[in-house]
Amino acid sequence: MGSLRILVGCKRVIDYAVKIRVKPDKRGVITEGVKHSLNPFDEIAIEEAVRLKEKKLAQEIVAVSIGPTACQETLRTALAMGADRAIHVEVDDKSYETLQPIHVSKILAKLAAQEKIDVVIVGKQAIDDDSNSSAQMTASLLGWPQATNASKVDISGTDATVTREVDGGLETIKCKLPLVISADLRLNEPRYATLPNIMKAKKKPIDKKKATDLGVDVEPRIEILSVEEPPKREAGTKVESVDDLLNKLKQLGRI
Incomplete structure (x- = not known):
């Protein structure tokens, strides 16, 4: 059995x-009253x-979730998938509304140090705020290498070879452990938790901590002024022929 200790971020979204x-x-x-689940990238x-x-x-494998009590449901999902134990960093509802990636990164970095972690793995982004920055800041705070947007991970001894999804295609990098990895969509296909594993997950331990226990201040650094829905798409129109389409586009000033 290998000796790596892995910390995985699990956001409830x-x-x-x-x-x-x-x-x-x-x-x-x-x-x-809205259905929540484990962030797909996590x-x-x-x-x-x-x-x-x-x-x-x-x-x-230690799963960690930061937020209100309901995050424990998210951690049970991670435990049912195969995590060994979990840490719930309790943040009240009001503070959670303004919790930002910098706070998450500070908490993950403190936990990684406390738990003597070798590899931190998080989803490349959460599907609610789409920040895509927690992995990068966690690596910076720890002074560790980072392998973001990973689509393949190979670990041998103290070396990791990671294939990354970049704009132009794929990039393969070699890093030394300890390491922070962020998972991209094509890294794997997550398993469904089986009923026996869901039952076992109920008995696995969830350790509760507060951000203050870790010496992390969760005061907001930014203020949200306004959240707007994207503009509604206008209905399309049908045309009879290519000529009609070209005339229509000319009328709209598109060509």
């Missing part, structure tokens, strides 16, 4: 299939950690 609605005061989106991160354990490269 509004489920990808839910239609998002903006609050009347335009200070955020409606979350009450699901990929958990799957990769479990595969590393199945390859006998990892010894322990």
Whole structure:
């Protein structure tokens, strides 16, 4: 059995299939009574950690979620997929509304140091705020190498070879452990948690901490002034022929 200790970030987000609605005061989106689930990219991160354990490269997988009590449901999903134990960093609802990637990164970095972690894996971005910055800032705070947007990970000894998705195609980099990885869509296909594993997950430990226990101040650094829905798309029109299409585009000033 390998000796790697892996920390995986697990964010609770509004489920990808839910239609998002903006609050009347335009200070955020409606979350009450809305289905939430584990961020899909974080699901990929958990799957990769479990595969590393199945390859006998990892010894322990620790899942972490930051937020209100409901985050424990998200951690149970990670535990059912194969994480060994979980840490819930409790943040009250009001502070959670203004929690930013810098706060998340500081918490992850502190936990990585406390838990003697070798590899931190997070999703490349959360599907709610799409920040794509927690992995980068966590690596910076720890002074570790980073391999972001990973589509393939190979670990041998203290070396990791990671294939990254970049604008022009694929880039392969070699890093020394300890390392921060962010998971891209094509890294793997996450497994479904089986019923026996869901039952076992109920007995796995969830350690509770507060951000203050880790010496992290979660005061907001930015203020959200307004959240707006994207403009509604106008209905299309049908045309009879290519000539009609060209005439229509000329009338609209598109050509």
